[in-house]
Amino acid sequence: MTDFPFPDDIPQDLRDLMAPILSKGPMIPAQTVHHILDTLGLDIGELMIRLLPVAAAFARVPLSNYHVGTVALGMPAGQSVGNLYLGSNMEFSGHALSFSVHGEQSAINHAWQKGEPGLQALAVNAAPCGYCRQFMNELATANAGFTILMKAATDPADLSYTRKPLAAYLPESFGPWDLGMTGGLMTPVDHGLKIASSDPLAQAALTAANASYAPYTSNFCGVAVQQSDGTIYTGRYGENVAYNPSFSPLESAMALLNMSQPPQTPYDITAAVLVEAAAKISQRSATEAVLSAIAPNVTLQYLQAS
Numbered sequence: 001m002t003d004f005p006f007p008d009d010i011p012q013d014l015r016d017l018m019a020p021i022l023s024k025g026p027m028i029p030a031q032t033v034h035h036i037l038d039t040l041g042l043d044i045g046e047l048m049i050r051l052l053p054v055a056a057a058f059a060r061v062p063l064s065n066y067h068v069g070t071v072a073l074g075m076p077a078g079q080s081v082g083n084l085y086l087g088s089n090m091e092f093s094g095h096a097l098s099f100s101v102h103g104e105q106s107a108i109n110h111a112w113q114k115g116e117p118g119l120q121a122l123a124v125n126a127a128p129c130g131y132c133r134q135f136m137n138e139l140a141t142a143n144a145g146f147t148i149l150m151k152a153a154t155d156p157a158d159l160s161y162t163r164k165p166l167a168a169y170l171p172e173s174f175g176p177w178d179l180g181m182t183g184g185l186m187t188p189v190d191h192g193l194k195i196a197s198s199d200p201l202a203q204a205a206l207t208a209a210n211a212s213y214a215p216y217t218s219n220f221c222g223v224a225v226q227q228s229d230g231t232i233y234t235g236r237y238g239e240n241v242a243y244n245p246s247f248s249p250l251e252s253a254m255a256l257l258n259m260s261q262p263p264q265t266p267y268d269i270t271a272a273v274l275v276e277a278a279a280k281i282s283q284r285s286a287t288e289a290v291l292s293a294i295a296p297n298v299t300l301q302y303l304q305a306s
Contacts, residue, residue, distance in 0.1 A: 025260045201301075276299055
């Protein structure tokens with residue numbers, strides 16, 4: 001079982017509870033979160049702060065060596081708290097910095113892929129950059145109580161934190177509403193796209209494409225990558241009103257893959273499919289470029305949906 005860098009004050013029985021859960025993916029279910037809070041006597045924000053080093057251990061940062069950890073809180077669903085989703089930043093050697101995955105994007109992506117319709121809060125171990133502030137402003141819950149948590153003290157034993165609305169980090173913002181959009185990123189959708197192929201990997205990419213978010217270009221698309229053990233990870237395109245912070249489907253898939261196996265596990269991708277609806281833009285060339293860095297022997301299969 002993977003050794004995670006849990007804080008010293010988390011007892012062994014709770015480490016033994018969380019480790020196998022996190023070994024399977026970056027989500028801690030609400031029921032488990034509730035049990036941990038009761039056992040440790042923490043509030044949800046203190047636990048999110050406590051888990052930031054665990055999330056940061058997954059960071060792949062060959063260029064910056066700057067590890068970012070994030071923890072997102074999903075919406076309540078039958079519990080007094082929601083699920084927790086861990087995220088970390090990722091960089092790809094040999095390719096433009098614009099292909100990097102930010103920690104905030106990573107955690108949001110995992111919550112989105114697990115069906116969350118929005119987020120209550122997100123904790124991060126460093127102040128969000130402008131890019132991420134704009135990315136978070138696309139959330140369906142950005143103006144509905146969503147807050148950002150930051151550790152308030154340098155002392156590891158001090159769990160105090162600040163909680164501020166996104167507007168405090170992004171005043172006078174430009175958002176989807178400025179272009180007349182309703183809903184937002186993470187709002188459940190189904191675009192009803194179809195493809196002729198019945199291949200499981202292609203169908204997985206199709207499912208991701210049907211859940212993608214592209215209100216500005218209608219470039220609905222999804223990626224599926226397969227590991228040598230047969231495991232499939234999918235990714236969805238997530239657009240942003242400011243365009244540049246848009247999240248590519250391959251970045252989405254790689255963020256999920258990265259956080260679903262032990263930290264720093266080498267990539268072992270053997271196949272990849274991009275399913276895309278016809279639009280004024282395309283993800284094909286960007287997907288092929290990044291794939292060449294992480295799986296140089298894999299040729300992208302490209303399918304256009306209708």
